[in-house]
Amino acid sequence: MLQSFFFDSVASQSRRPALWVDERLYSYGEIETRARRVSAGLAAVARTSDARRCLLFGHRSVAAYAGVLGILDAGMAYVPLSPKMPATRIAAIIEQSSAPLMLIDRRCAASLDEVLRLLDERPQIFLLDEDADEPHLPSVAAALPALPAAPYVQHPGTAHDVAYILFTSGSTGAPKGVPITHANADAYVTGQLKLADKVHEARYVQFCELSFDPSVHDMFVCWANGGCLYVPHTVDPVYSAGFIKTHEITHWNSVPSLAGFMQQMRKLTPGAFPGLRVSMFGGEPLPRSLALAWMRAAPNSRVLNMYGPTEATVACTCFEVTAEFLDDPRHTVMPLGWALPGVELLIVDAELEPVAAEQTGELLIGGPQLAGGYLSPDEAGNSRFVAKTYPGRRAQRWYRSSDAARAATQHGIVFQGRLDTQVKIRGNRVELEEVEHVVQACSHAALCAVIPWPFDEVGRATGLVAFVANARVEIALILRACRQRLPVYAVPQRIVAIDSFPLNVNGKIDRMALAGQCARGEVAA
Structure with a gap:
């Protein structure tokens, strides 16, 4: 189960730091206490409703992270919402999710009224427990009930249960939900633990929102390694550069654009981040000039270029950038690289038949990280999940990525552009x-x-x-x-x-x- 990566670490190091947020450090034991309280409260509320999903409207707060763990521990799937989304989009996600419950932190409560006005049916809403000295409590939050106090009961669950549902851009004008099971997420995190060596007193940083799937990597790979997750209040490039140094961050994960903004602000000076040990980039192409600048700024860090759609759970390929690769100016953009453990990749033509070596075609993704389909059975995009067997391949289900790619002998998969209208x-x-x-x-x-x-x-x-x-x-x-x-x-x-x-x-x-x-x-x- 996805939450086990956190709770297993609690058992061996309850006093070690697990989360830094809002200028305060929380230990594994403290987060466990909060999460178990959320779990018990949800179990008491859902006893008669058989709720399987719970909305989480939280933003960079200890309550939001305890909410993630508590929802999972209660045997439910969390559906994250971001206050950075327009109210109409939040309302659309709430309606599509059919989640009967919502947990909200005080920071997001101020946005709640606008969202609720757009809903025909409202979920049952509870205010997440936070520090008593939280200032400027919105009036709407003051009117919300807190989760009831209840004895904790462990919920066993199965690997085939849904762990979380993320909503991506949809071609019909409405966001589409992607349910990811515990088995999908476990396959990803387990593969990541094989990819990078464990760093003593690791400090991971999380820039993205909980509604963006790299957050799953940041949280659960960090906690599986017994590390501490650092959550800055902003992604401003100048602030980010100082944040790395001040908190001695060891693990970085972001879209290349954030590092590109830092480069424009002249923050990637040689040797600027000697404490970084692993730097991961994904979500968009990583250009050679930026990779060069980053490696100079973080001379002790491995630089990994990751690729993968939400439908295949966070990432499914990796290319480790080397100085030798960057020495060749013809390598203007980093390749997607090789499949992560358990993932299968295949490049096919329009009839879904494998193309010849080095030929361009559509990238198919298979393996245990692959989602079962979209939340709505009527979603047109479900046609991108295809059942097909290929000689020498274990996967029987594949996801059509709509990414054009070719397989290069030396560098693995090379991205060649999109085949549809997604950017x-x-x-x-x-x-x-x-x-x-x-x-x-x-x-x-x-x-x-x-x-x-x-x-x-x-x-x-x-x-x-x-x-x-x-x-x-x-x-x-x-x-x-x-x-x-x-x-x-x-x-x-x-x-x-x-x-x-x-x-x-x-x-x-x-x-x-x-x-x-x-x-x-x-x-x-």
Whole structure:
């Protein structure tokens, strides 16, 4: 069970530090006490409802982390919500999850009223226990009941139970849920423990939100190693650089963009982070220039480039960056590398038949980390989970990643781009169709197209531009509506009204032509 990685460490080192958050250090024993209290309270509440899922609306607080462990320990799946999401998206996730219970910390309580106004059916909401001296308690939180006190009863559970549900960008205009079982998560964490040697008094840092799956790595790989998880209150690049030094962080995990911002702020000076031992990057391509700068700044650290969709549990490949690899200037972007333990990879053509060596095709992912499908059985994306056997392969189910790739003899899997309309913006998955749904709905335009633009020097999209066929649209109103309904990273940077769309030979919108207009500076917001 996923929570066992934490509780097994408690048994051997209850007094050692497990979590640093809000300028305070908490021991394994202290977090265990809080988590067991949450678990007992949830068990008492759910005794008559048979609740299997629990929403967690917490943000960088000890209550949020105790909530994760407590929900799991109660035999439920946690469904994380982030206050950085628009209220409409939070409400959509709540409705899709069908979770009857919600735990909320005081920090997120101020956002609760706006969310609840959008719901037809509300879950039962409880305020998570926090320190008594927490300042500025929102009035809405004061009205929420706390979880009832109850005797702790251990819930056995099975490896096939769902551990957590994360929601990713959906092509239909609504987020889609990905249920990950304890078996999926256990396979990932166990593989990670084989990947990197144990570091004495390890200190992991967590920059991402609990709603982003690298958080699973940060928490449970850290606690499985008996380390302490450090949670900064901001991901500001200047603050992050100082945070590494002040807290002597040993394990780093982030999207390359965060390190890129630090590089722009001239924080990656040679030898800046001598205490780092393992540095992991994922979620978007890692360029050679950034890898070089990071290795100089962290000369004692291994640098690992990770890849994997949420549907395959956090990450499924790894490439260890070496000085020898970086010496060749032709290596502009780091490869995806090799499969993690237990993971199987295959590159196939449009008929799902294996391609020849070194040929480009679609990357298939199989193995014990693979989710069983999306939360909704009607989700169109379920067609990307296919049942198929291949000679010499153990996996019988595969996930079609929609990533174009080829297998290189020396460096493993090499990413070649996307096969669909999904892009990554600062490491976050964005379905362009979802953004188009929102733009079209609020602009009432006859046609709408959203393209990634601009790109950085290694071809990573850094923003979006939306084109609408309606010269009378109110651009400010469209942008405002997008900010209300989309995560900040998915909001177009520009809305461009055009008289007519360029079309390709098939009569479809020619997105390459639109990108060409952006490149030539022919569009104006």
